Amino acid sequence: MQVLYSGLRSVWEYDVVVLQILDQDDSYRLIAVDHGVLQDASRQALSESHFMDSFRSPRVKVMHPSPDAATHRGRGPGGGKKPRTVIWVPIQRGGKPIGAVLYQCDERREVTPEEIGFLESIHDQLGEILVAATLAYLVGSERFSTGDRTSVLSALASCVTEADVVQVLYASLRPLLGYDVVALQVLEREGWSHALAVDHGVLQDVRRGPLANTVFARNYESPATTVIHPDLPGMLAQTSRGPGVRKRPQTVIWVPILQRGQPLGSVTYQVDALREVSTEECAFLEELSSHLGAVVSAAYLNELTRNQAVRLTALNSIARSLASTHDEDGIVGALHSAIAPLLDCDLLELIVAEMPSADSVRILRADRKGLTDKSRLPGRRPSIAGGVLRTGQPRLRSKPVAGGEHSSAVWVPVREDNRVRAVLSIHSHRQAAYEQSTVAFLEQVADEVALALRNAWAYARVEAHGRRLEVVDAVGRRLASTLDRWSIMRAVREELAAHLEFDFFSVATIAHTPGGPVAEGYVFDGGEEQPVVAVPLAEAGPSREAYETGRPVLIGQSRWARAFAKEPAVAGLVYGDGAVLQPTRGGRRRRAAARSIVWVPIRHGEEIRALLSLQSYRPEMFDEWHVALLKDVAAHVSLALATAEQVEARDRQARMMEAILTHSPIGMVLEDDAGNVLYANAEVERIYGKESGAMIGRPTGHLLDEAGASPLSNPEAETNGALQYGLARKEMVIEVRRVPIRGAGRHRAGALSLHEDVTRQRSLLEAKDLMLRAIGHEVRSPAAAMRSTLAALLQWGPAIRSEQGQMLVQEAYEQSDRLLRLVESQLIIAKLETSGFETRPVPVALGRALEQVLRILHSRYGQRAAVVRCSLPVDLPEAHCEPAHLDQVLANLLGNALEYTQATQVLVTGARAGDWLEVTVQDNGGGLPVSLRDTLFAKAGLAGQNRARGGLGLGLYLCRLVVERSFGGRIWLSHTGPAGTAFKFTIPAAA
Secondary structure (H helix, E strand, O other), X not given: OHHHHHHHHHHHOOOEEEEEXXXXXXXXXXXXXXXXXXXXXXXXXHHHOOOHHHHHOOOOEEEOOOOOOOOOOOOOOOOOOOOOEEEEEEEEEOOXXXXXXXXXXOOOOOOOHHHHHHHHHHHHHXXXXXXXXXXXXXXXXOOOOOHHHHHHHHHHOOOOOHHHHHHHHHHHHHHHHOOOEEEEEEEOOOOEEEEEEEEOOEEOOOEEEEHHHOOOOHHHHOOOOEEEOOOOOOOOOOOOOXXXXXXXXXXXXXXXXXXXXXXXXXXXXXXXXXXXOOXXXXXXXXXXXXXXXXXXHHHHHHHHHHOHHHXXXXXXXXXXXXXXXXXXXXXXXXXXXXXXXXXXXXXEEEEEEOXXXXXXXXXEEEEOOOOEEEEEEEOOOOOHHHHHHHHOOOEEEOOOOOOOOOOEEEEEEEEEOOEEEEEEEEEEOOOOOOOHHHHHHHHHHHHHHHHHHHHHHHHHHHHHHHHHHHHXXXXXXXXHOOXXXXXXXXXXXXXXXXXXXXXXXXXXXXEEEOOEEEEEEEEEEOOEEOOOOOEEHHHOOHHHHHHHHOOOEEEOOOOOHHHXXXXXXXXXXXXXXXXXXXXXXXXXXXXXXXXXXXXXEEEEOOEEEEEEEEEEOOOOOOOHHHHHHHHHHHHHHHHHHHHHHHHHHXXXXXXXXXXXXXXOOEEEEEEOOOOEEEEEOHHHHHHHOOOHHXXXXXXXXHHHHHOOEEEOOOOOOOOOOOEEEEEHHHOEEEEEEEEEEEOOOOOEEEEEEEEEEOHHHHHHXXXXXXXXXXXXXXXXXXXXXXXXXXXXXXXXXXXXXXHHHHHHHHHHHHHHHHHHHHHHHHHHHHHHOOOOOOOOOEEEOHHHHHXXXXXXHHHHHHHHHHHEEEEOOOOOOOEEEOHHHHHHHHHHHHHHHHHHOOOOOEEEEEEEEOOXXXXXXXXXXXXXXXXXXXXXXXXXXXXXXXHHHXXXXXHHHHHHHHHHHHHOOOEEEEEEEOOEEEEEEEEEEOO
C-alpha cells in the first residue's frame, strides 16, 4: 500500500489509497494510507461496503461524492477530510475479482482516459502480488495455530515455478511429518499430465504422459483426499535419482488441488514406512492444498516463460517442429501443435504482410482443434496486429474488450532484416492467461518463426519458379505443333487452365485503324468461347494501359465489379468509367464483371502486336507470380503468332500456286533430273486424256508418243525453245516449252515443262491470214470500181449528160459506203474478240433505235427499205446495252433480209421475257438453203450473190459476237422455209 501511495501521489496527487481484499466468508479486509499515514487494518462485511455491487461487475468507476457524504475518520492530517474524487479499480485473478483499490482526492477534478488506462495496466500485475500477500497474511492468521503452518504458507507465497512449489512442500513438511517423497502432478489438456517430485531430497526430472497411465487417474473423477498403503510389489515404486532409487512407499496420501471446483492437479505425499495418517494431518494438507490452486496455476502457465531451462527446451522443440515445414500453412500447423500443450491457446494467428507495399495481409489461423484456414484483408484496416506491423512493438491484452471473442491475447512482431514481415499472436478465452514473460517467450518464438518463414518463402520461390517453368514448358511444347492463330489461342488457354484457376481468358490482336488501335481476338468466358468483338483501346481501361505503357497491369480488386453488378443486364459491350466491359456471365437480373485482372503485352520486336489476359470473378486471385508467368507465356505466344503468320503466308502462296497450277490454261509438268514426271496439273490431264496418277514416274516424252504427237515446227528454227506438235487423235495443236530448274551449284535438279493448247490461236492465225486475203480481195473490188467511176468523170465529165453523171456519182457513193461498213464491221469484230473487252451499257429505247437504223437503211437501199415494219408493245421496257452495238445487230439482220431475199415484208417485234427483251426479225422470203443453216453464225459464213458488191459473209458472225459478248444474251435461227425466215436474239431489259 505504501508503495502504491508513494509511487502514484507524485504522478496523480492521490490523497488516500485504500486496499480492499475479499475473504471467503463474504467479508473483506481494508488497509489504507491516508495523507501519508498508514492506517490500522480493519475487517468488514461485504454487504456494508458501498462497492458490493461493483464486485459483481468489476469495472473501473469514477465518482464525485457530495460534500455531505460520510467522512472517513483516519489518523493523521487526513482526519475528517471528505474526498471529492474517488476512482475504484478492481483487482482480478483468473478472471474473478479478489479485491480493489480506491484512489481518493480531496479536490474535485476530471479523470482522463489515460489515467484510467495507466491504473488498469498496474492492476494487471496486482493479482499475482495480492495472492502472494494474502498467503503471507494467512501465516499470521489465527486459523493456523502452529508455526508449522505459518512456515509452509509463508514459503509457498514466494513460489513462482512448479519446482519451487514441490521443493517448498518437501523442505517444509519433511521435518514435521517425515515425508520421503513429495510429488506434484499437474493436469494438461487432452488427457495428458506431467509430474515433478522431490525424492529423498533430490529434485527429479519432469515426467509427462497420458493421465490414464497414472495410478490415481480414477481419483480425479471424484477428487477427495485418499490414504492408501500399497500392498503390491512395485506399486508406486520410483525409478529416480538419489537415495530413493527403487524404494517402495508404504504410506501414500493423495490430495487433489482444486480451482473453482475443478481438479487442477494433485500432491502425493509418500512415506517409506507404514504408519497411520490422522484426520488432523489430512485437514492440514487439505488446507495447504486449498491455497495451492492459485500458486500451481500461475506456476504452470508461466513455467515456460519464467524458467530459462524449460524455455530453451520448449524453443528447441518448436524449432525442430518448424524445421520440417515448407510453407506458411505448415508453419502455422506445426506452431500450434508445439505451443498448444505448453500455453493456454484457443487460437493462433500468423498475420503476414504482402510485400513490397503491405497493402494487404494474409491471415493464417489454427484453432483449438488444430484446423487451419487462410484469408486476406486490406493491410490498412485498423487493428492491433496492424499496429504491431507498423510499430514493431508487442502488445498484451489480459481482459475482454467490447466485441472481442477472446479475453486474453498476445501479439509479437516477426522480423526479417530489421523489417517487420509478420505478426504472431495467440488468444485465450480465459482472462489473465498471459503475462509479460509470455510476451518475452513469444518474441523468442517469433525469431524461430522468422527463420521458418524465410525458408518457406525461399522454398516457395524455388517451387514457384519450377512451377512457372513447368507451365511455360507445357505451353511452349504445345505451341510448337500449333500453326494457326486460333489454334494457338485455344492451346494457350487449355494449357493454362490445366495449371491455373481463372474464369476469363483472352488473346486480343491489335489492329491499327483510322480511329485508333482496336483489340480483337479470342475470348473464353463462362466456360465457352465468346463471339469475336472489336474493342477500341481508346475506350478501354487496363488493356489500354498495358498497350500504351508496354508493361503488365495487375488488379487485385476491380473498382468496376460492384457497380457493374448493380446495373440491369444488357447485351453487348458496356462503356464507362474508363473501361469497356463485356457481360458474358450472370442471369437476367444480375451480371458480373471480373474482380481480379491481369493484362500482359505481347511484343514482336519493339511493336506490341497483341495482349494476353487472365481474369477472375473472385478478388485477389492473381499476384506477381502470375504476371511473371504470363510474360514468359507471352514470349512463346509472340513467337508462335509470328510463325503462324509465316505459315499462313506460305499457305496462301501454296494455295495460290495450287490454284494457278490447277486452273491454269497452260499444262504444267514437273520433272526430276531424269526427266520423269513428278507432278502434272489438270490441263495436262485434259490435253493428253490421262489422269495425273498414271503419269507419275514415267518419262515426259512418253506423253507425246502415246498421244501420237507429230512435230509441226523445226526445233532448230525455233529460237525461244517452244515446239509445236499436232495431236491427230484429238485434232489439237500443242506447244511445249521446257524450263530447267537449277539445284545446288550448277547441278540440274529437274525441269518444268509447259504444255499449252494453241489450237485456237493457230486457228485464229489461219483465220487472220484468210481474212487478210479476203479483205485484200474484197477491198480491191469496190476500190477499183470507185477508181474507174472517178476516172470516167474526170475524163468525160463535160461530155456526159447529167443523168449519167448522177448515176456514176451514186455508184461511187455506194462503193464507198460498202467499204466503210466493211471497215466498221472488222473493228467491232476485233474488239469483241479481245478477251479484255468491257461494255458500257446504258438504257436504250428499242423503238428509237429502229427508227435510226431505218433511216440508214433508206439511204442504203432506197425504196427497198419500205418493206420493213415494226410492231412493239407500248409498255415494252428499254434495253440495257451499248447503243452502237444494238444498231449494228439490227442493221445486219434487216440488211440481210433486204439484200439476200425477195421478201415483200420484213417485220420487227419485241416482247419481255423475265429480265430480258426478246427481239424477232422475220421476213416472208423463200428461206435459207439447207447447206448454209449449220454455218450461219460462223466467221466465213453467208456471202450471198452480191459478193461483187462487197459482201464478206461477216454479218451474222458479227451479230453473234455482239449478242453473246456485249449483251450477254443469245441469238438463234427461229425457223426458215418457203414461208420465210425468222431470227431471234435477247438483250437485257433496263431495271
